[in-house]
Amino acid sequence: MEPSFYDQVYEIVRLIPKGRVTSYGAIAKSLGAGSSSRLVGYAMNNAHGILPKIPAHRVVNRNGLLTGKFHFSPPALMQQLLENEGLVIIEDKIQGFKAHFWDPATEL
DNA sequence: TTAATGACCTCCG
DNA sequence: TCGGAGGCCATTA
Numbered sequence: 001m002e003p004s005f006y007d008q009v010y011e012i013v014r015l016i017p018k019g020r021v022t023s024y025g026a027i028a029k030s031l032g033a034g035s036s037s038r039l040v041g042y043a044m045n046n047a048h049g050i051l052p053k054i055p056a057h058r059v060v061n062r063n064g065l066l067t068g069k070f071h072f073s074p075p076a077l078m079q080q081l082l083e084n085e086g087l088v089i090i091e092d093k094i095q096g097f098k099a100h101f102w103d104p105a106t107e108l
Numbered sequence: 109t110t111a112a113t114g115a116c117c118t119c120c121g
Numbered sequence: 122t123c124g125g126a127g128g129c130c131a132t133t134a
Contacts, residue, residue, distance in 0.1 A: 005131055024116055028130095034117095035129045041115040042132070061116065068115025 005036065009043040010050055012104045016058045019085045020102035021094060023062040030105035044068065057081040064097025 008031050016022055024040040033039070040059070047054040048071075057078040061067045069078040069092060079089045088095040 028116085033130075036131070037116045038114055038129065039116090039131050042113080042130095044115050045113095046132085047115095056115075059115075066115090071115055 005031070005033070005039055006043040006046060009040050010047060010054055012108075013044075013047075013054050013056065013059055014052065015104070015108070016055060016102055019087065019100065021058045021060055021064070021082070021087065021097065021100050022102045022104060023060060023064075025062050026101075026103050026105065027059070030103070030108065041068065045071070055081075058085075058102075060094060060097075064094035064101075066092045066094075 009027055012022075012027050012030065025034065025037040027040045028034055028037040044054070044056045044059065047056055056068070057072070059068075066078050066082075066089070069075045072078045079092065082089055082094065087100060094100065
């Protein structure tokens with residue numbers, strides 16, 4: 001298996017510091033494929049069986065909305081993990097998302 | 109090889 | 122302000 005788009009996504013997601021979050025589009029853009037935002041989410045779909053475990057709960061859409069929480073088991077786990085890291089989630093939305101935003105293109 | 113899928117993003121009415 | 126539709130591209134069957 002050569003390094004694919006998936007591996008790029010997994011590696012960046014694993015690099016997200018604790019208590020920080022990023023967006024699918026930001027990851028895709030940092031990979032040089034700003035139009036491939038959907039691929040990031042698609043990669044996460046396979047991330048369930050990837051080791052080490054992927055902190056997919058730190059990845060949300062550009063609005064800071066937990067769009068993919070339903071892919072967790074249970075769905076509330078995503079919010080629970082984020083709150084455990086000191087983030088505040090209200091209505092499936094990250095409060096102060098911009099303040100906790102972690103841009104891979106900038107941090108890397 | 110062709111066709112279908114998707115945890116998104118952006119534009120238009 | 123809110124809702125709907127289209128486009129983007131890699132992976133899988």
